Amino acid sequence: MSYAVSMSTVASRREQYSQATRAALLAAATRRFAEQGFAGTALEDIAADIQATRGAIYHHFANKTALFQAVFEELEHDALEQSAAAAARGKDPWEAAFLALDVFLERCCDPVYGKIVWQEGPIAFGWPQWLAAEEALAYGFIQRLLSDLMETGQLERQPLQTTTRLVFGMLNAAGMTLADAPEPAKPQLKTEYLTMIGRMASALRPQPSPAFE
Amino acid sequence: MSYAVSMSTVASRREQYSQATRAALLAAATRRFAEQGFAGTALEDIAADIQATRGAIYHHFANKTALFQAVFEELEHDALEQSAAAAARGKDPWEAAFLALDVFLERCCDPVYGKIVWQEGPIAFGWPQWLAAEEALAYGFIQRLLSDLMETGQLERQPLQTTTRLVFGMLNAAGMTLADAPEPAKPQLKTEYLTMIGRMASALRPQPSPAFE
DNA sequence: TCTGTCACATACACAATGTATGTCCTATGC
DNA sequence: GCATAGGACATACATTGTGTATGTGACAGA
16 A cells, blocks of 8 residues: 555554554444443443453543443434534525434434434433433534524524424434334335424424415 | 231231332332432342342342332323323313323423433333333323324324324423423423423314415 | 553452342241 | 241342453554
8 A cells, every 4th residue: 555644643553553443442332332232232242343352442431431422422423414414405494404304314214323322322321411412412403403493483482492302302202213113114104204293393383374385 | 016907808917018028119219210210229229228138129029120110110100090080081082182291291290200210211121122111001091192083083194103102202301301300490391391292282183274395 | 772652451359230048937737 | 836838038159240450562762
């Protein structure tokens, strides 16, 4: 190979190896956590997948929860980026919200994402801390979308927190269900959730005046 | 100890003592699980609360999960009974649903119920098994309410499973939030959730002129 | 080539669950 | 009454998994 110095600063040989094992650990942990859950996964097994020992894990991560958090944040960060990109393509706040919703549901059809972020997340962190983590991620994103809708008068001015939590709860349900569903049933389920969530959210439009769109 | 007056007919002295410790274990476990969570509670501590040892626990329950399940089912069974009683007072399916919702939200203001059933439940059982347990309890109850509404033409005939999961998801969010909320904020929050959930559910009423996009 | 340090491996301490066994007390048959 | 069986626990032990402390070999810099 060539002198591929892709990193900003010189990536010394040792650093490269180190980052490679770290990435491998993340990949192995992702698979294990998705398949066996957080509690059901022993760090020993993750290390063995890499042909390493738990020492490697504890060198790179403070503890089991920190490892899970790294996995979690990587997945959720990517998903959020995709949703945000989709939302940006919307011409108005409503279209933005629906585009984001569509991408989100699509993302949840990946069982790894759905299981880790929506099922195992609250288990690993505990619900309150999971919600706290989400405030900076999906939850916060939803809140901003809803806030935009309210500010522009396209959504009835309801208590923002409560509205956000309810929408979040619906997405939660959708995500978990899609993550658990058998592969062939997913497309059908996805459109069902898309429609129904849309209907419910539309109930909060100022004056439903159905004659006009 | 004095010669206690024999209570019910066939309760031998040993059985009485046994049932008393079992009940005490349930009470102690309920408190511990609610305060420290499932994972954060050691069986040793529960036993110590009763001035007993873990042997007593393992005599009455198969394992830690079974103990939690007993606590869980006791709470959820009572809550469900109250909701069902409220629903029975409704004159039509819609009123029944709203009365049940009101009682449910009130019940969630008890942090013990909210924490154990809605927060710790999925943690202790794992989400899929938690949902499976709920199929016979709150989840199943909601499904019957919605099914009634659809059968009588008071709710648009939407996919029942999907609708149920979404409503369940909203109740989930409401329950968790109320369980976590500081005491003085609860009444206000409760009315907010009552209103908003009502609004969203009403979006599924058959509309004379449905708006389409 | 020497040395310090980084990336791990090894070894150990500890906490918690679950199981196997022991013990006392109560109910019951004679 | 007494002997015996079984139930309600307590005690002791095995196992598993996390987290920490210490050791070691390779790589970078001098």
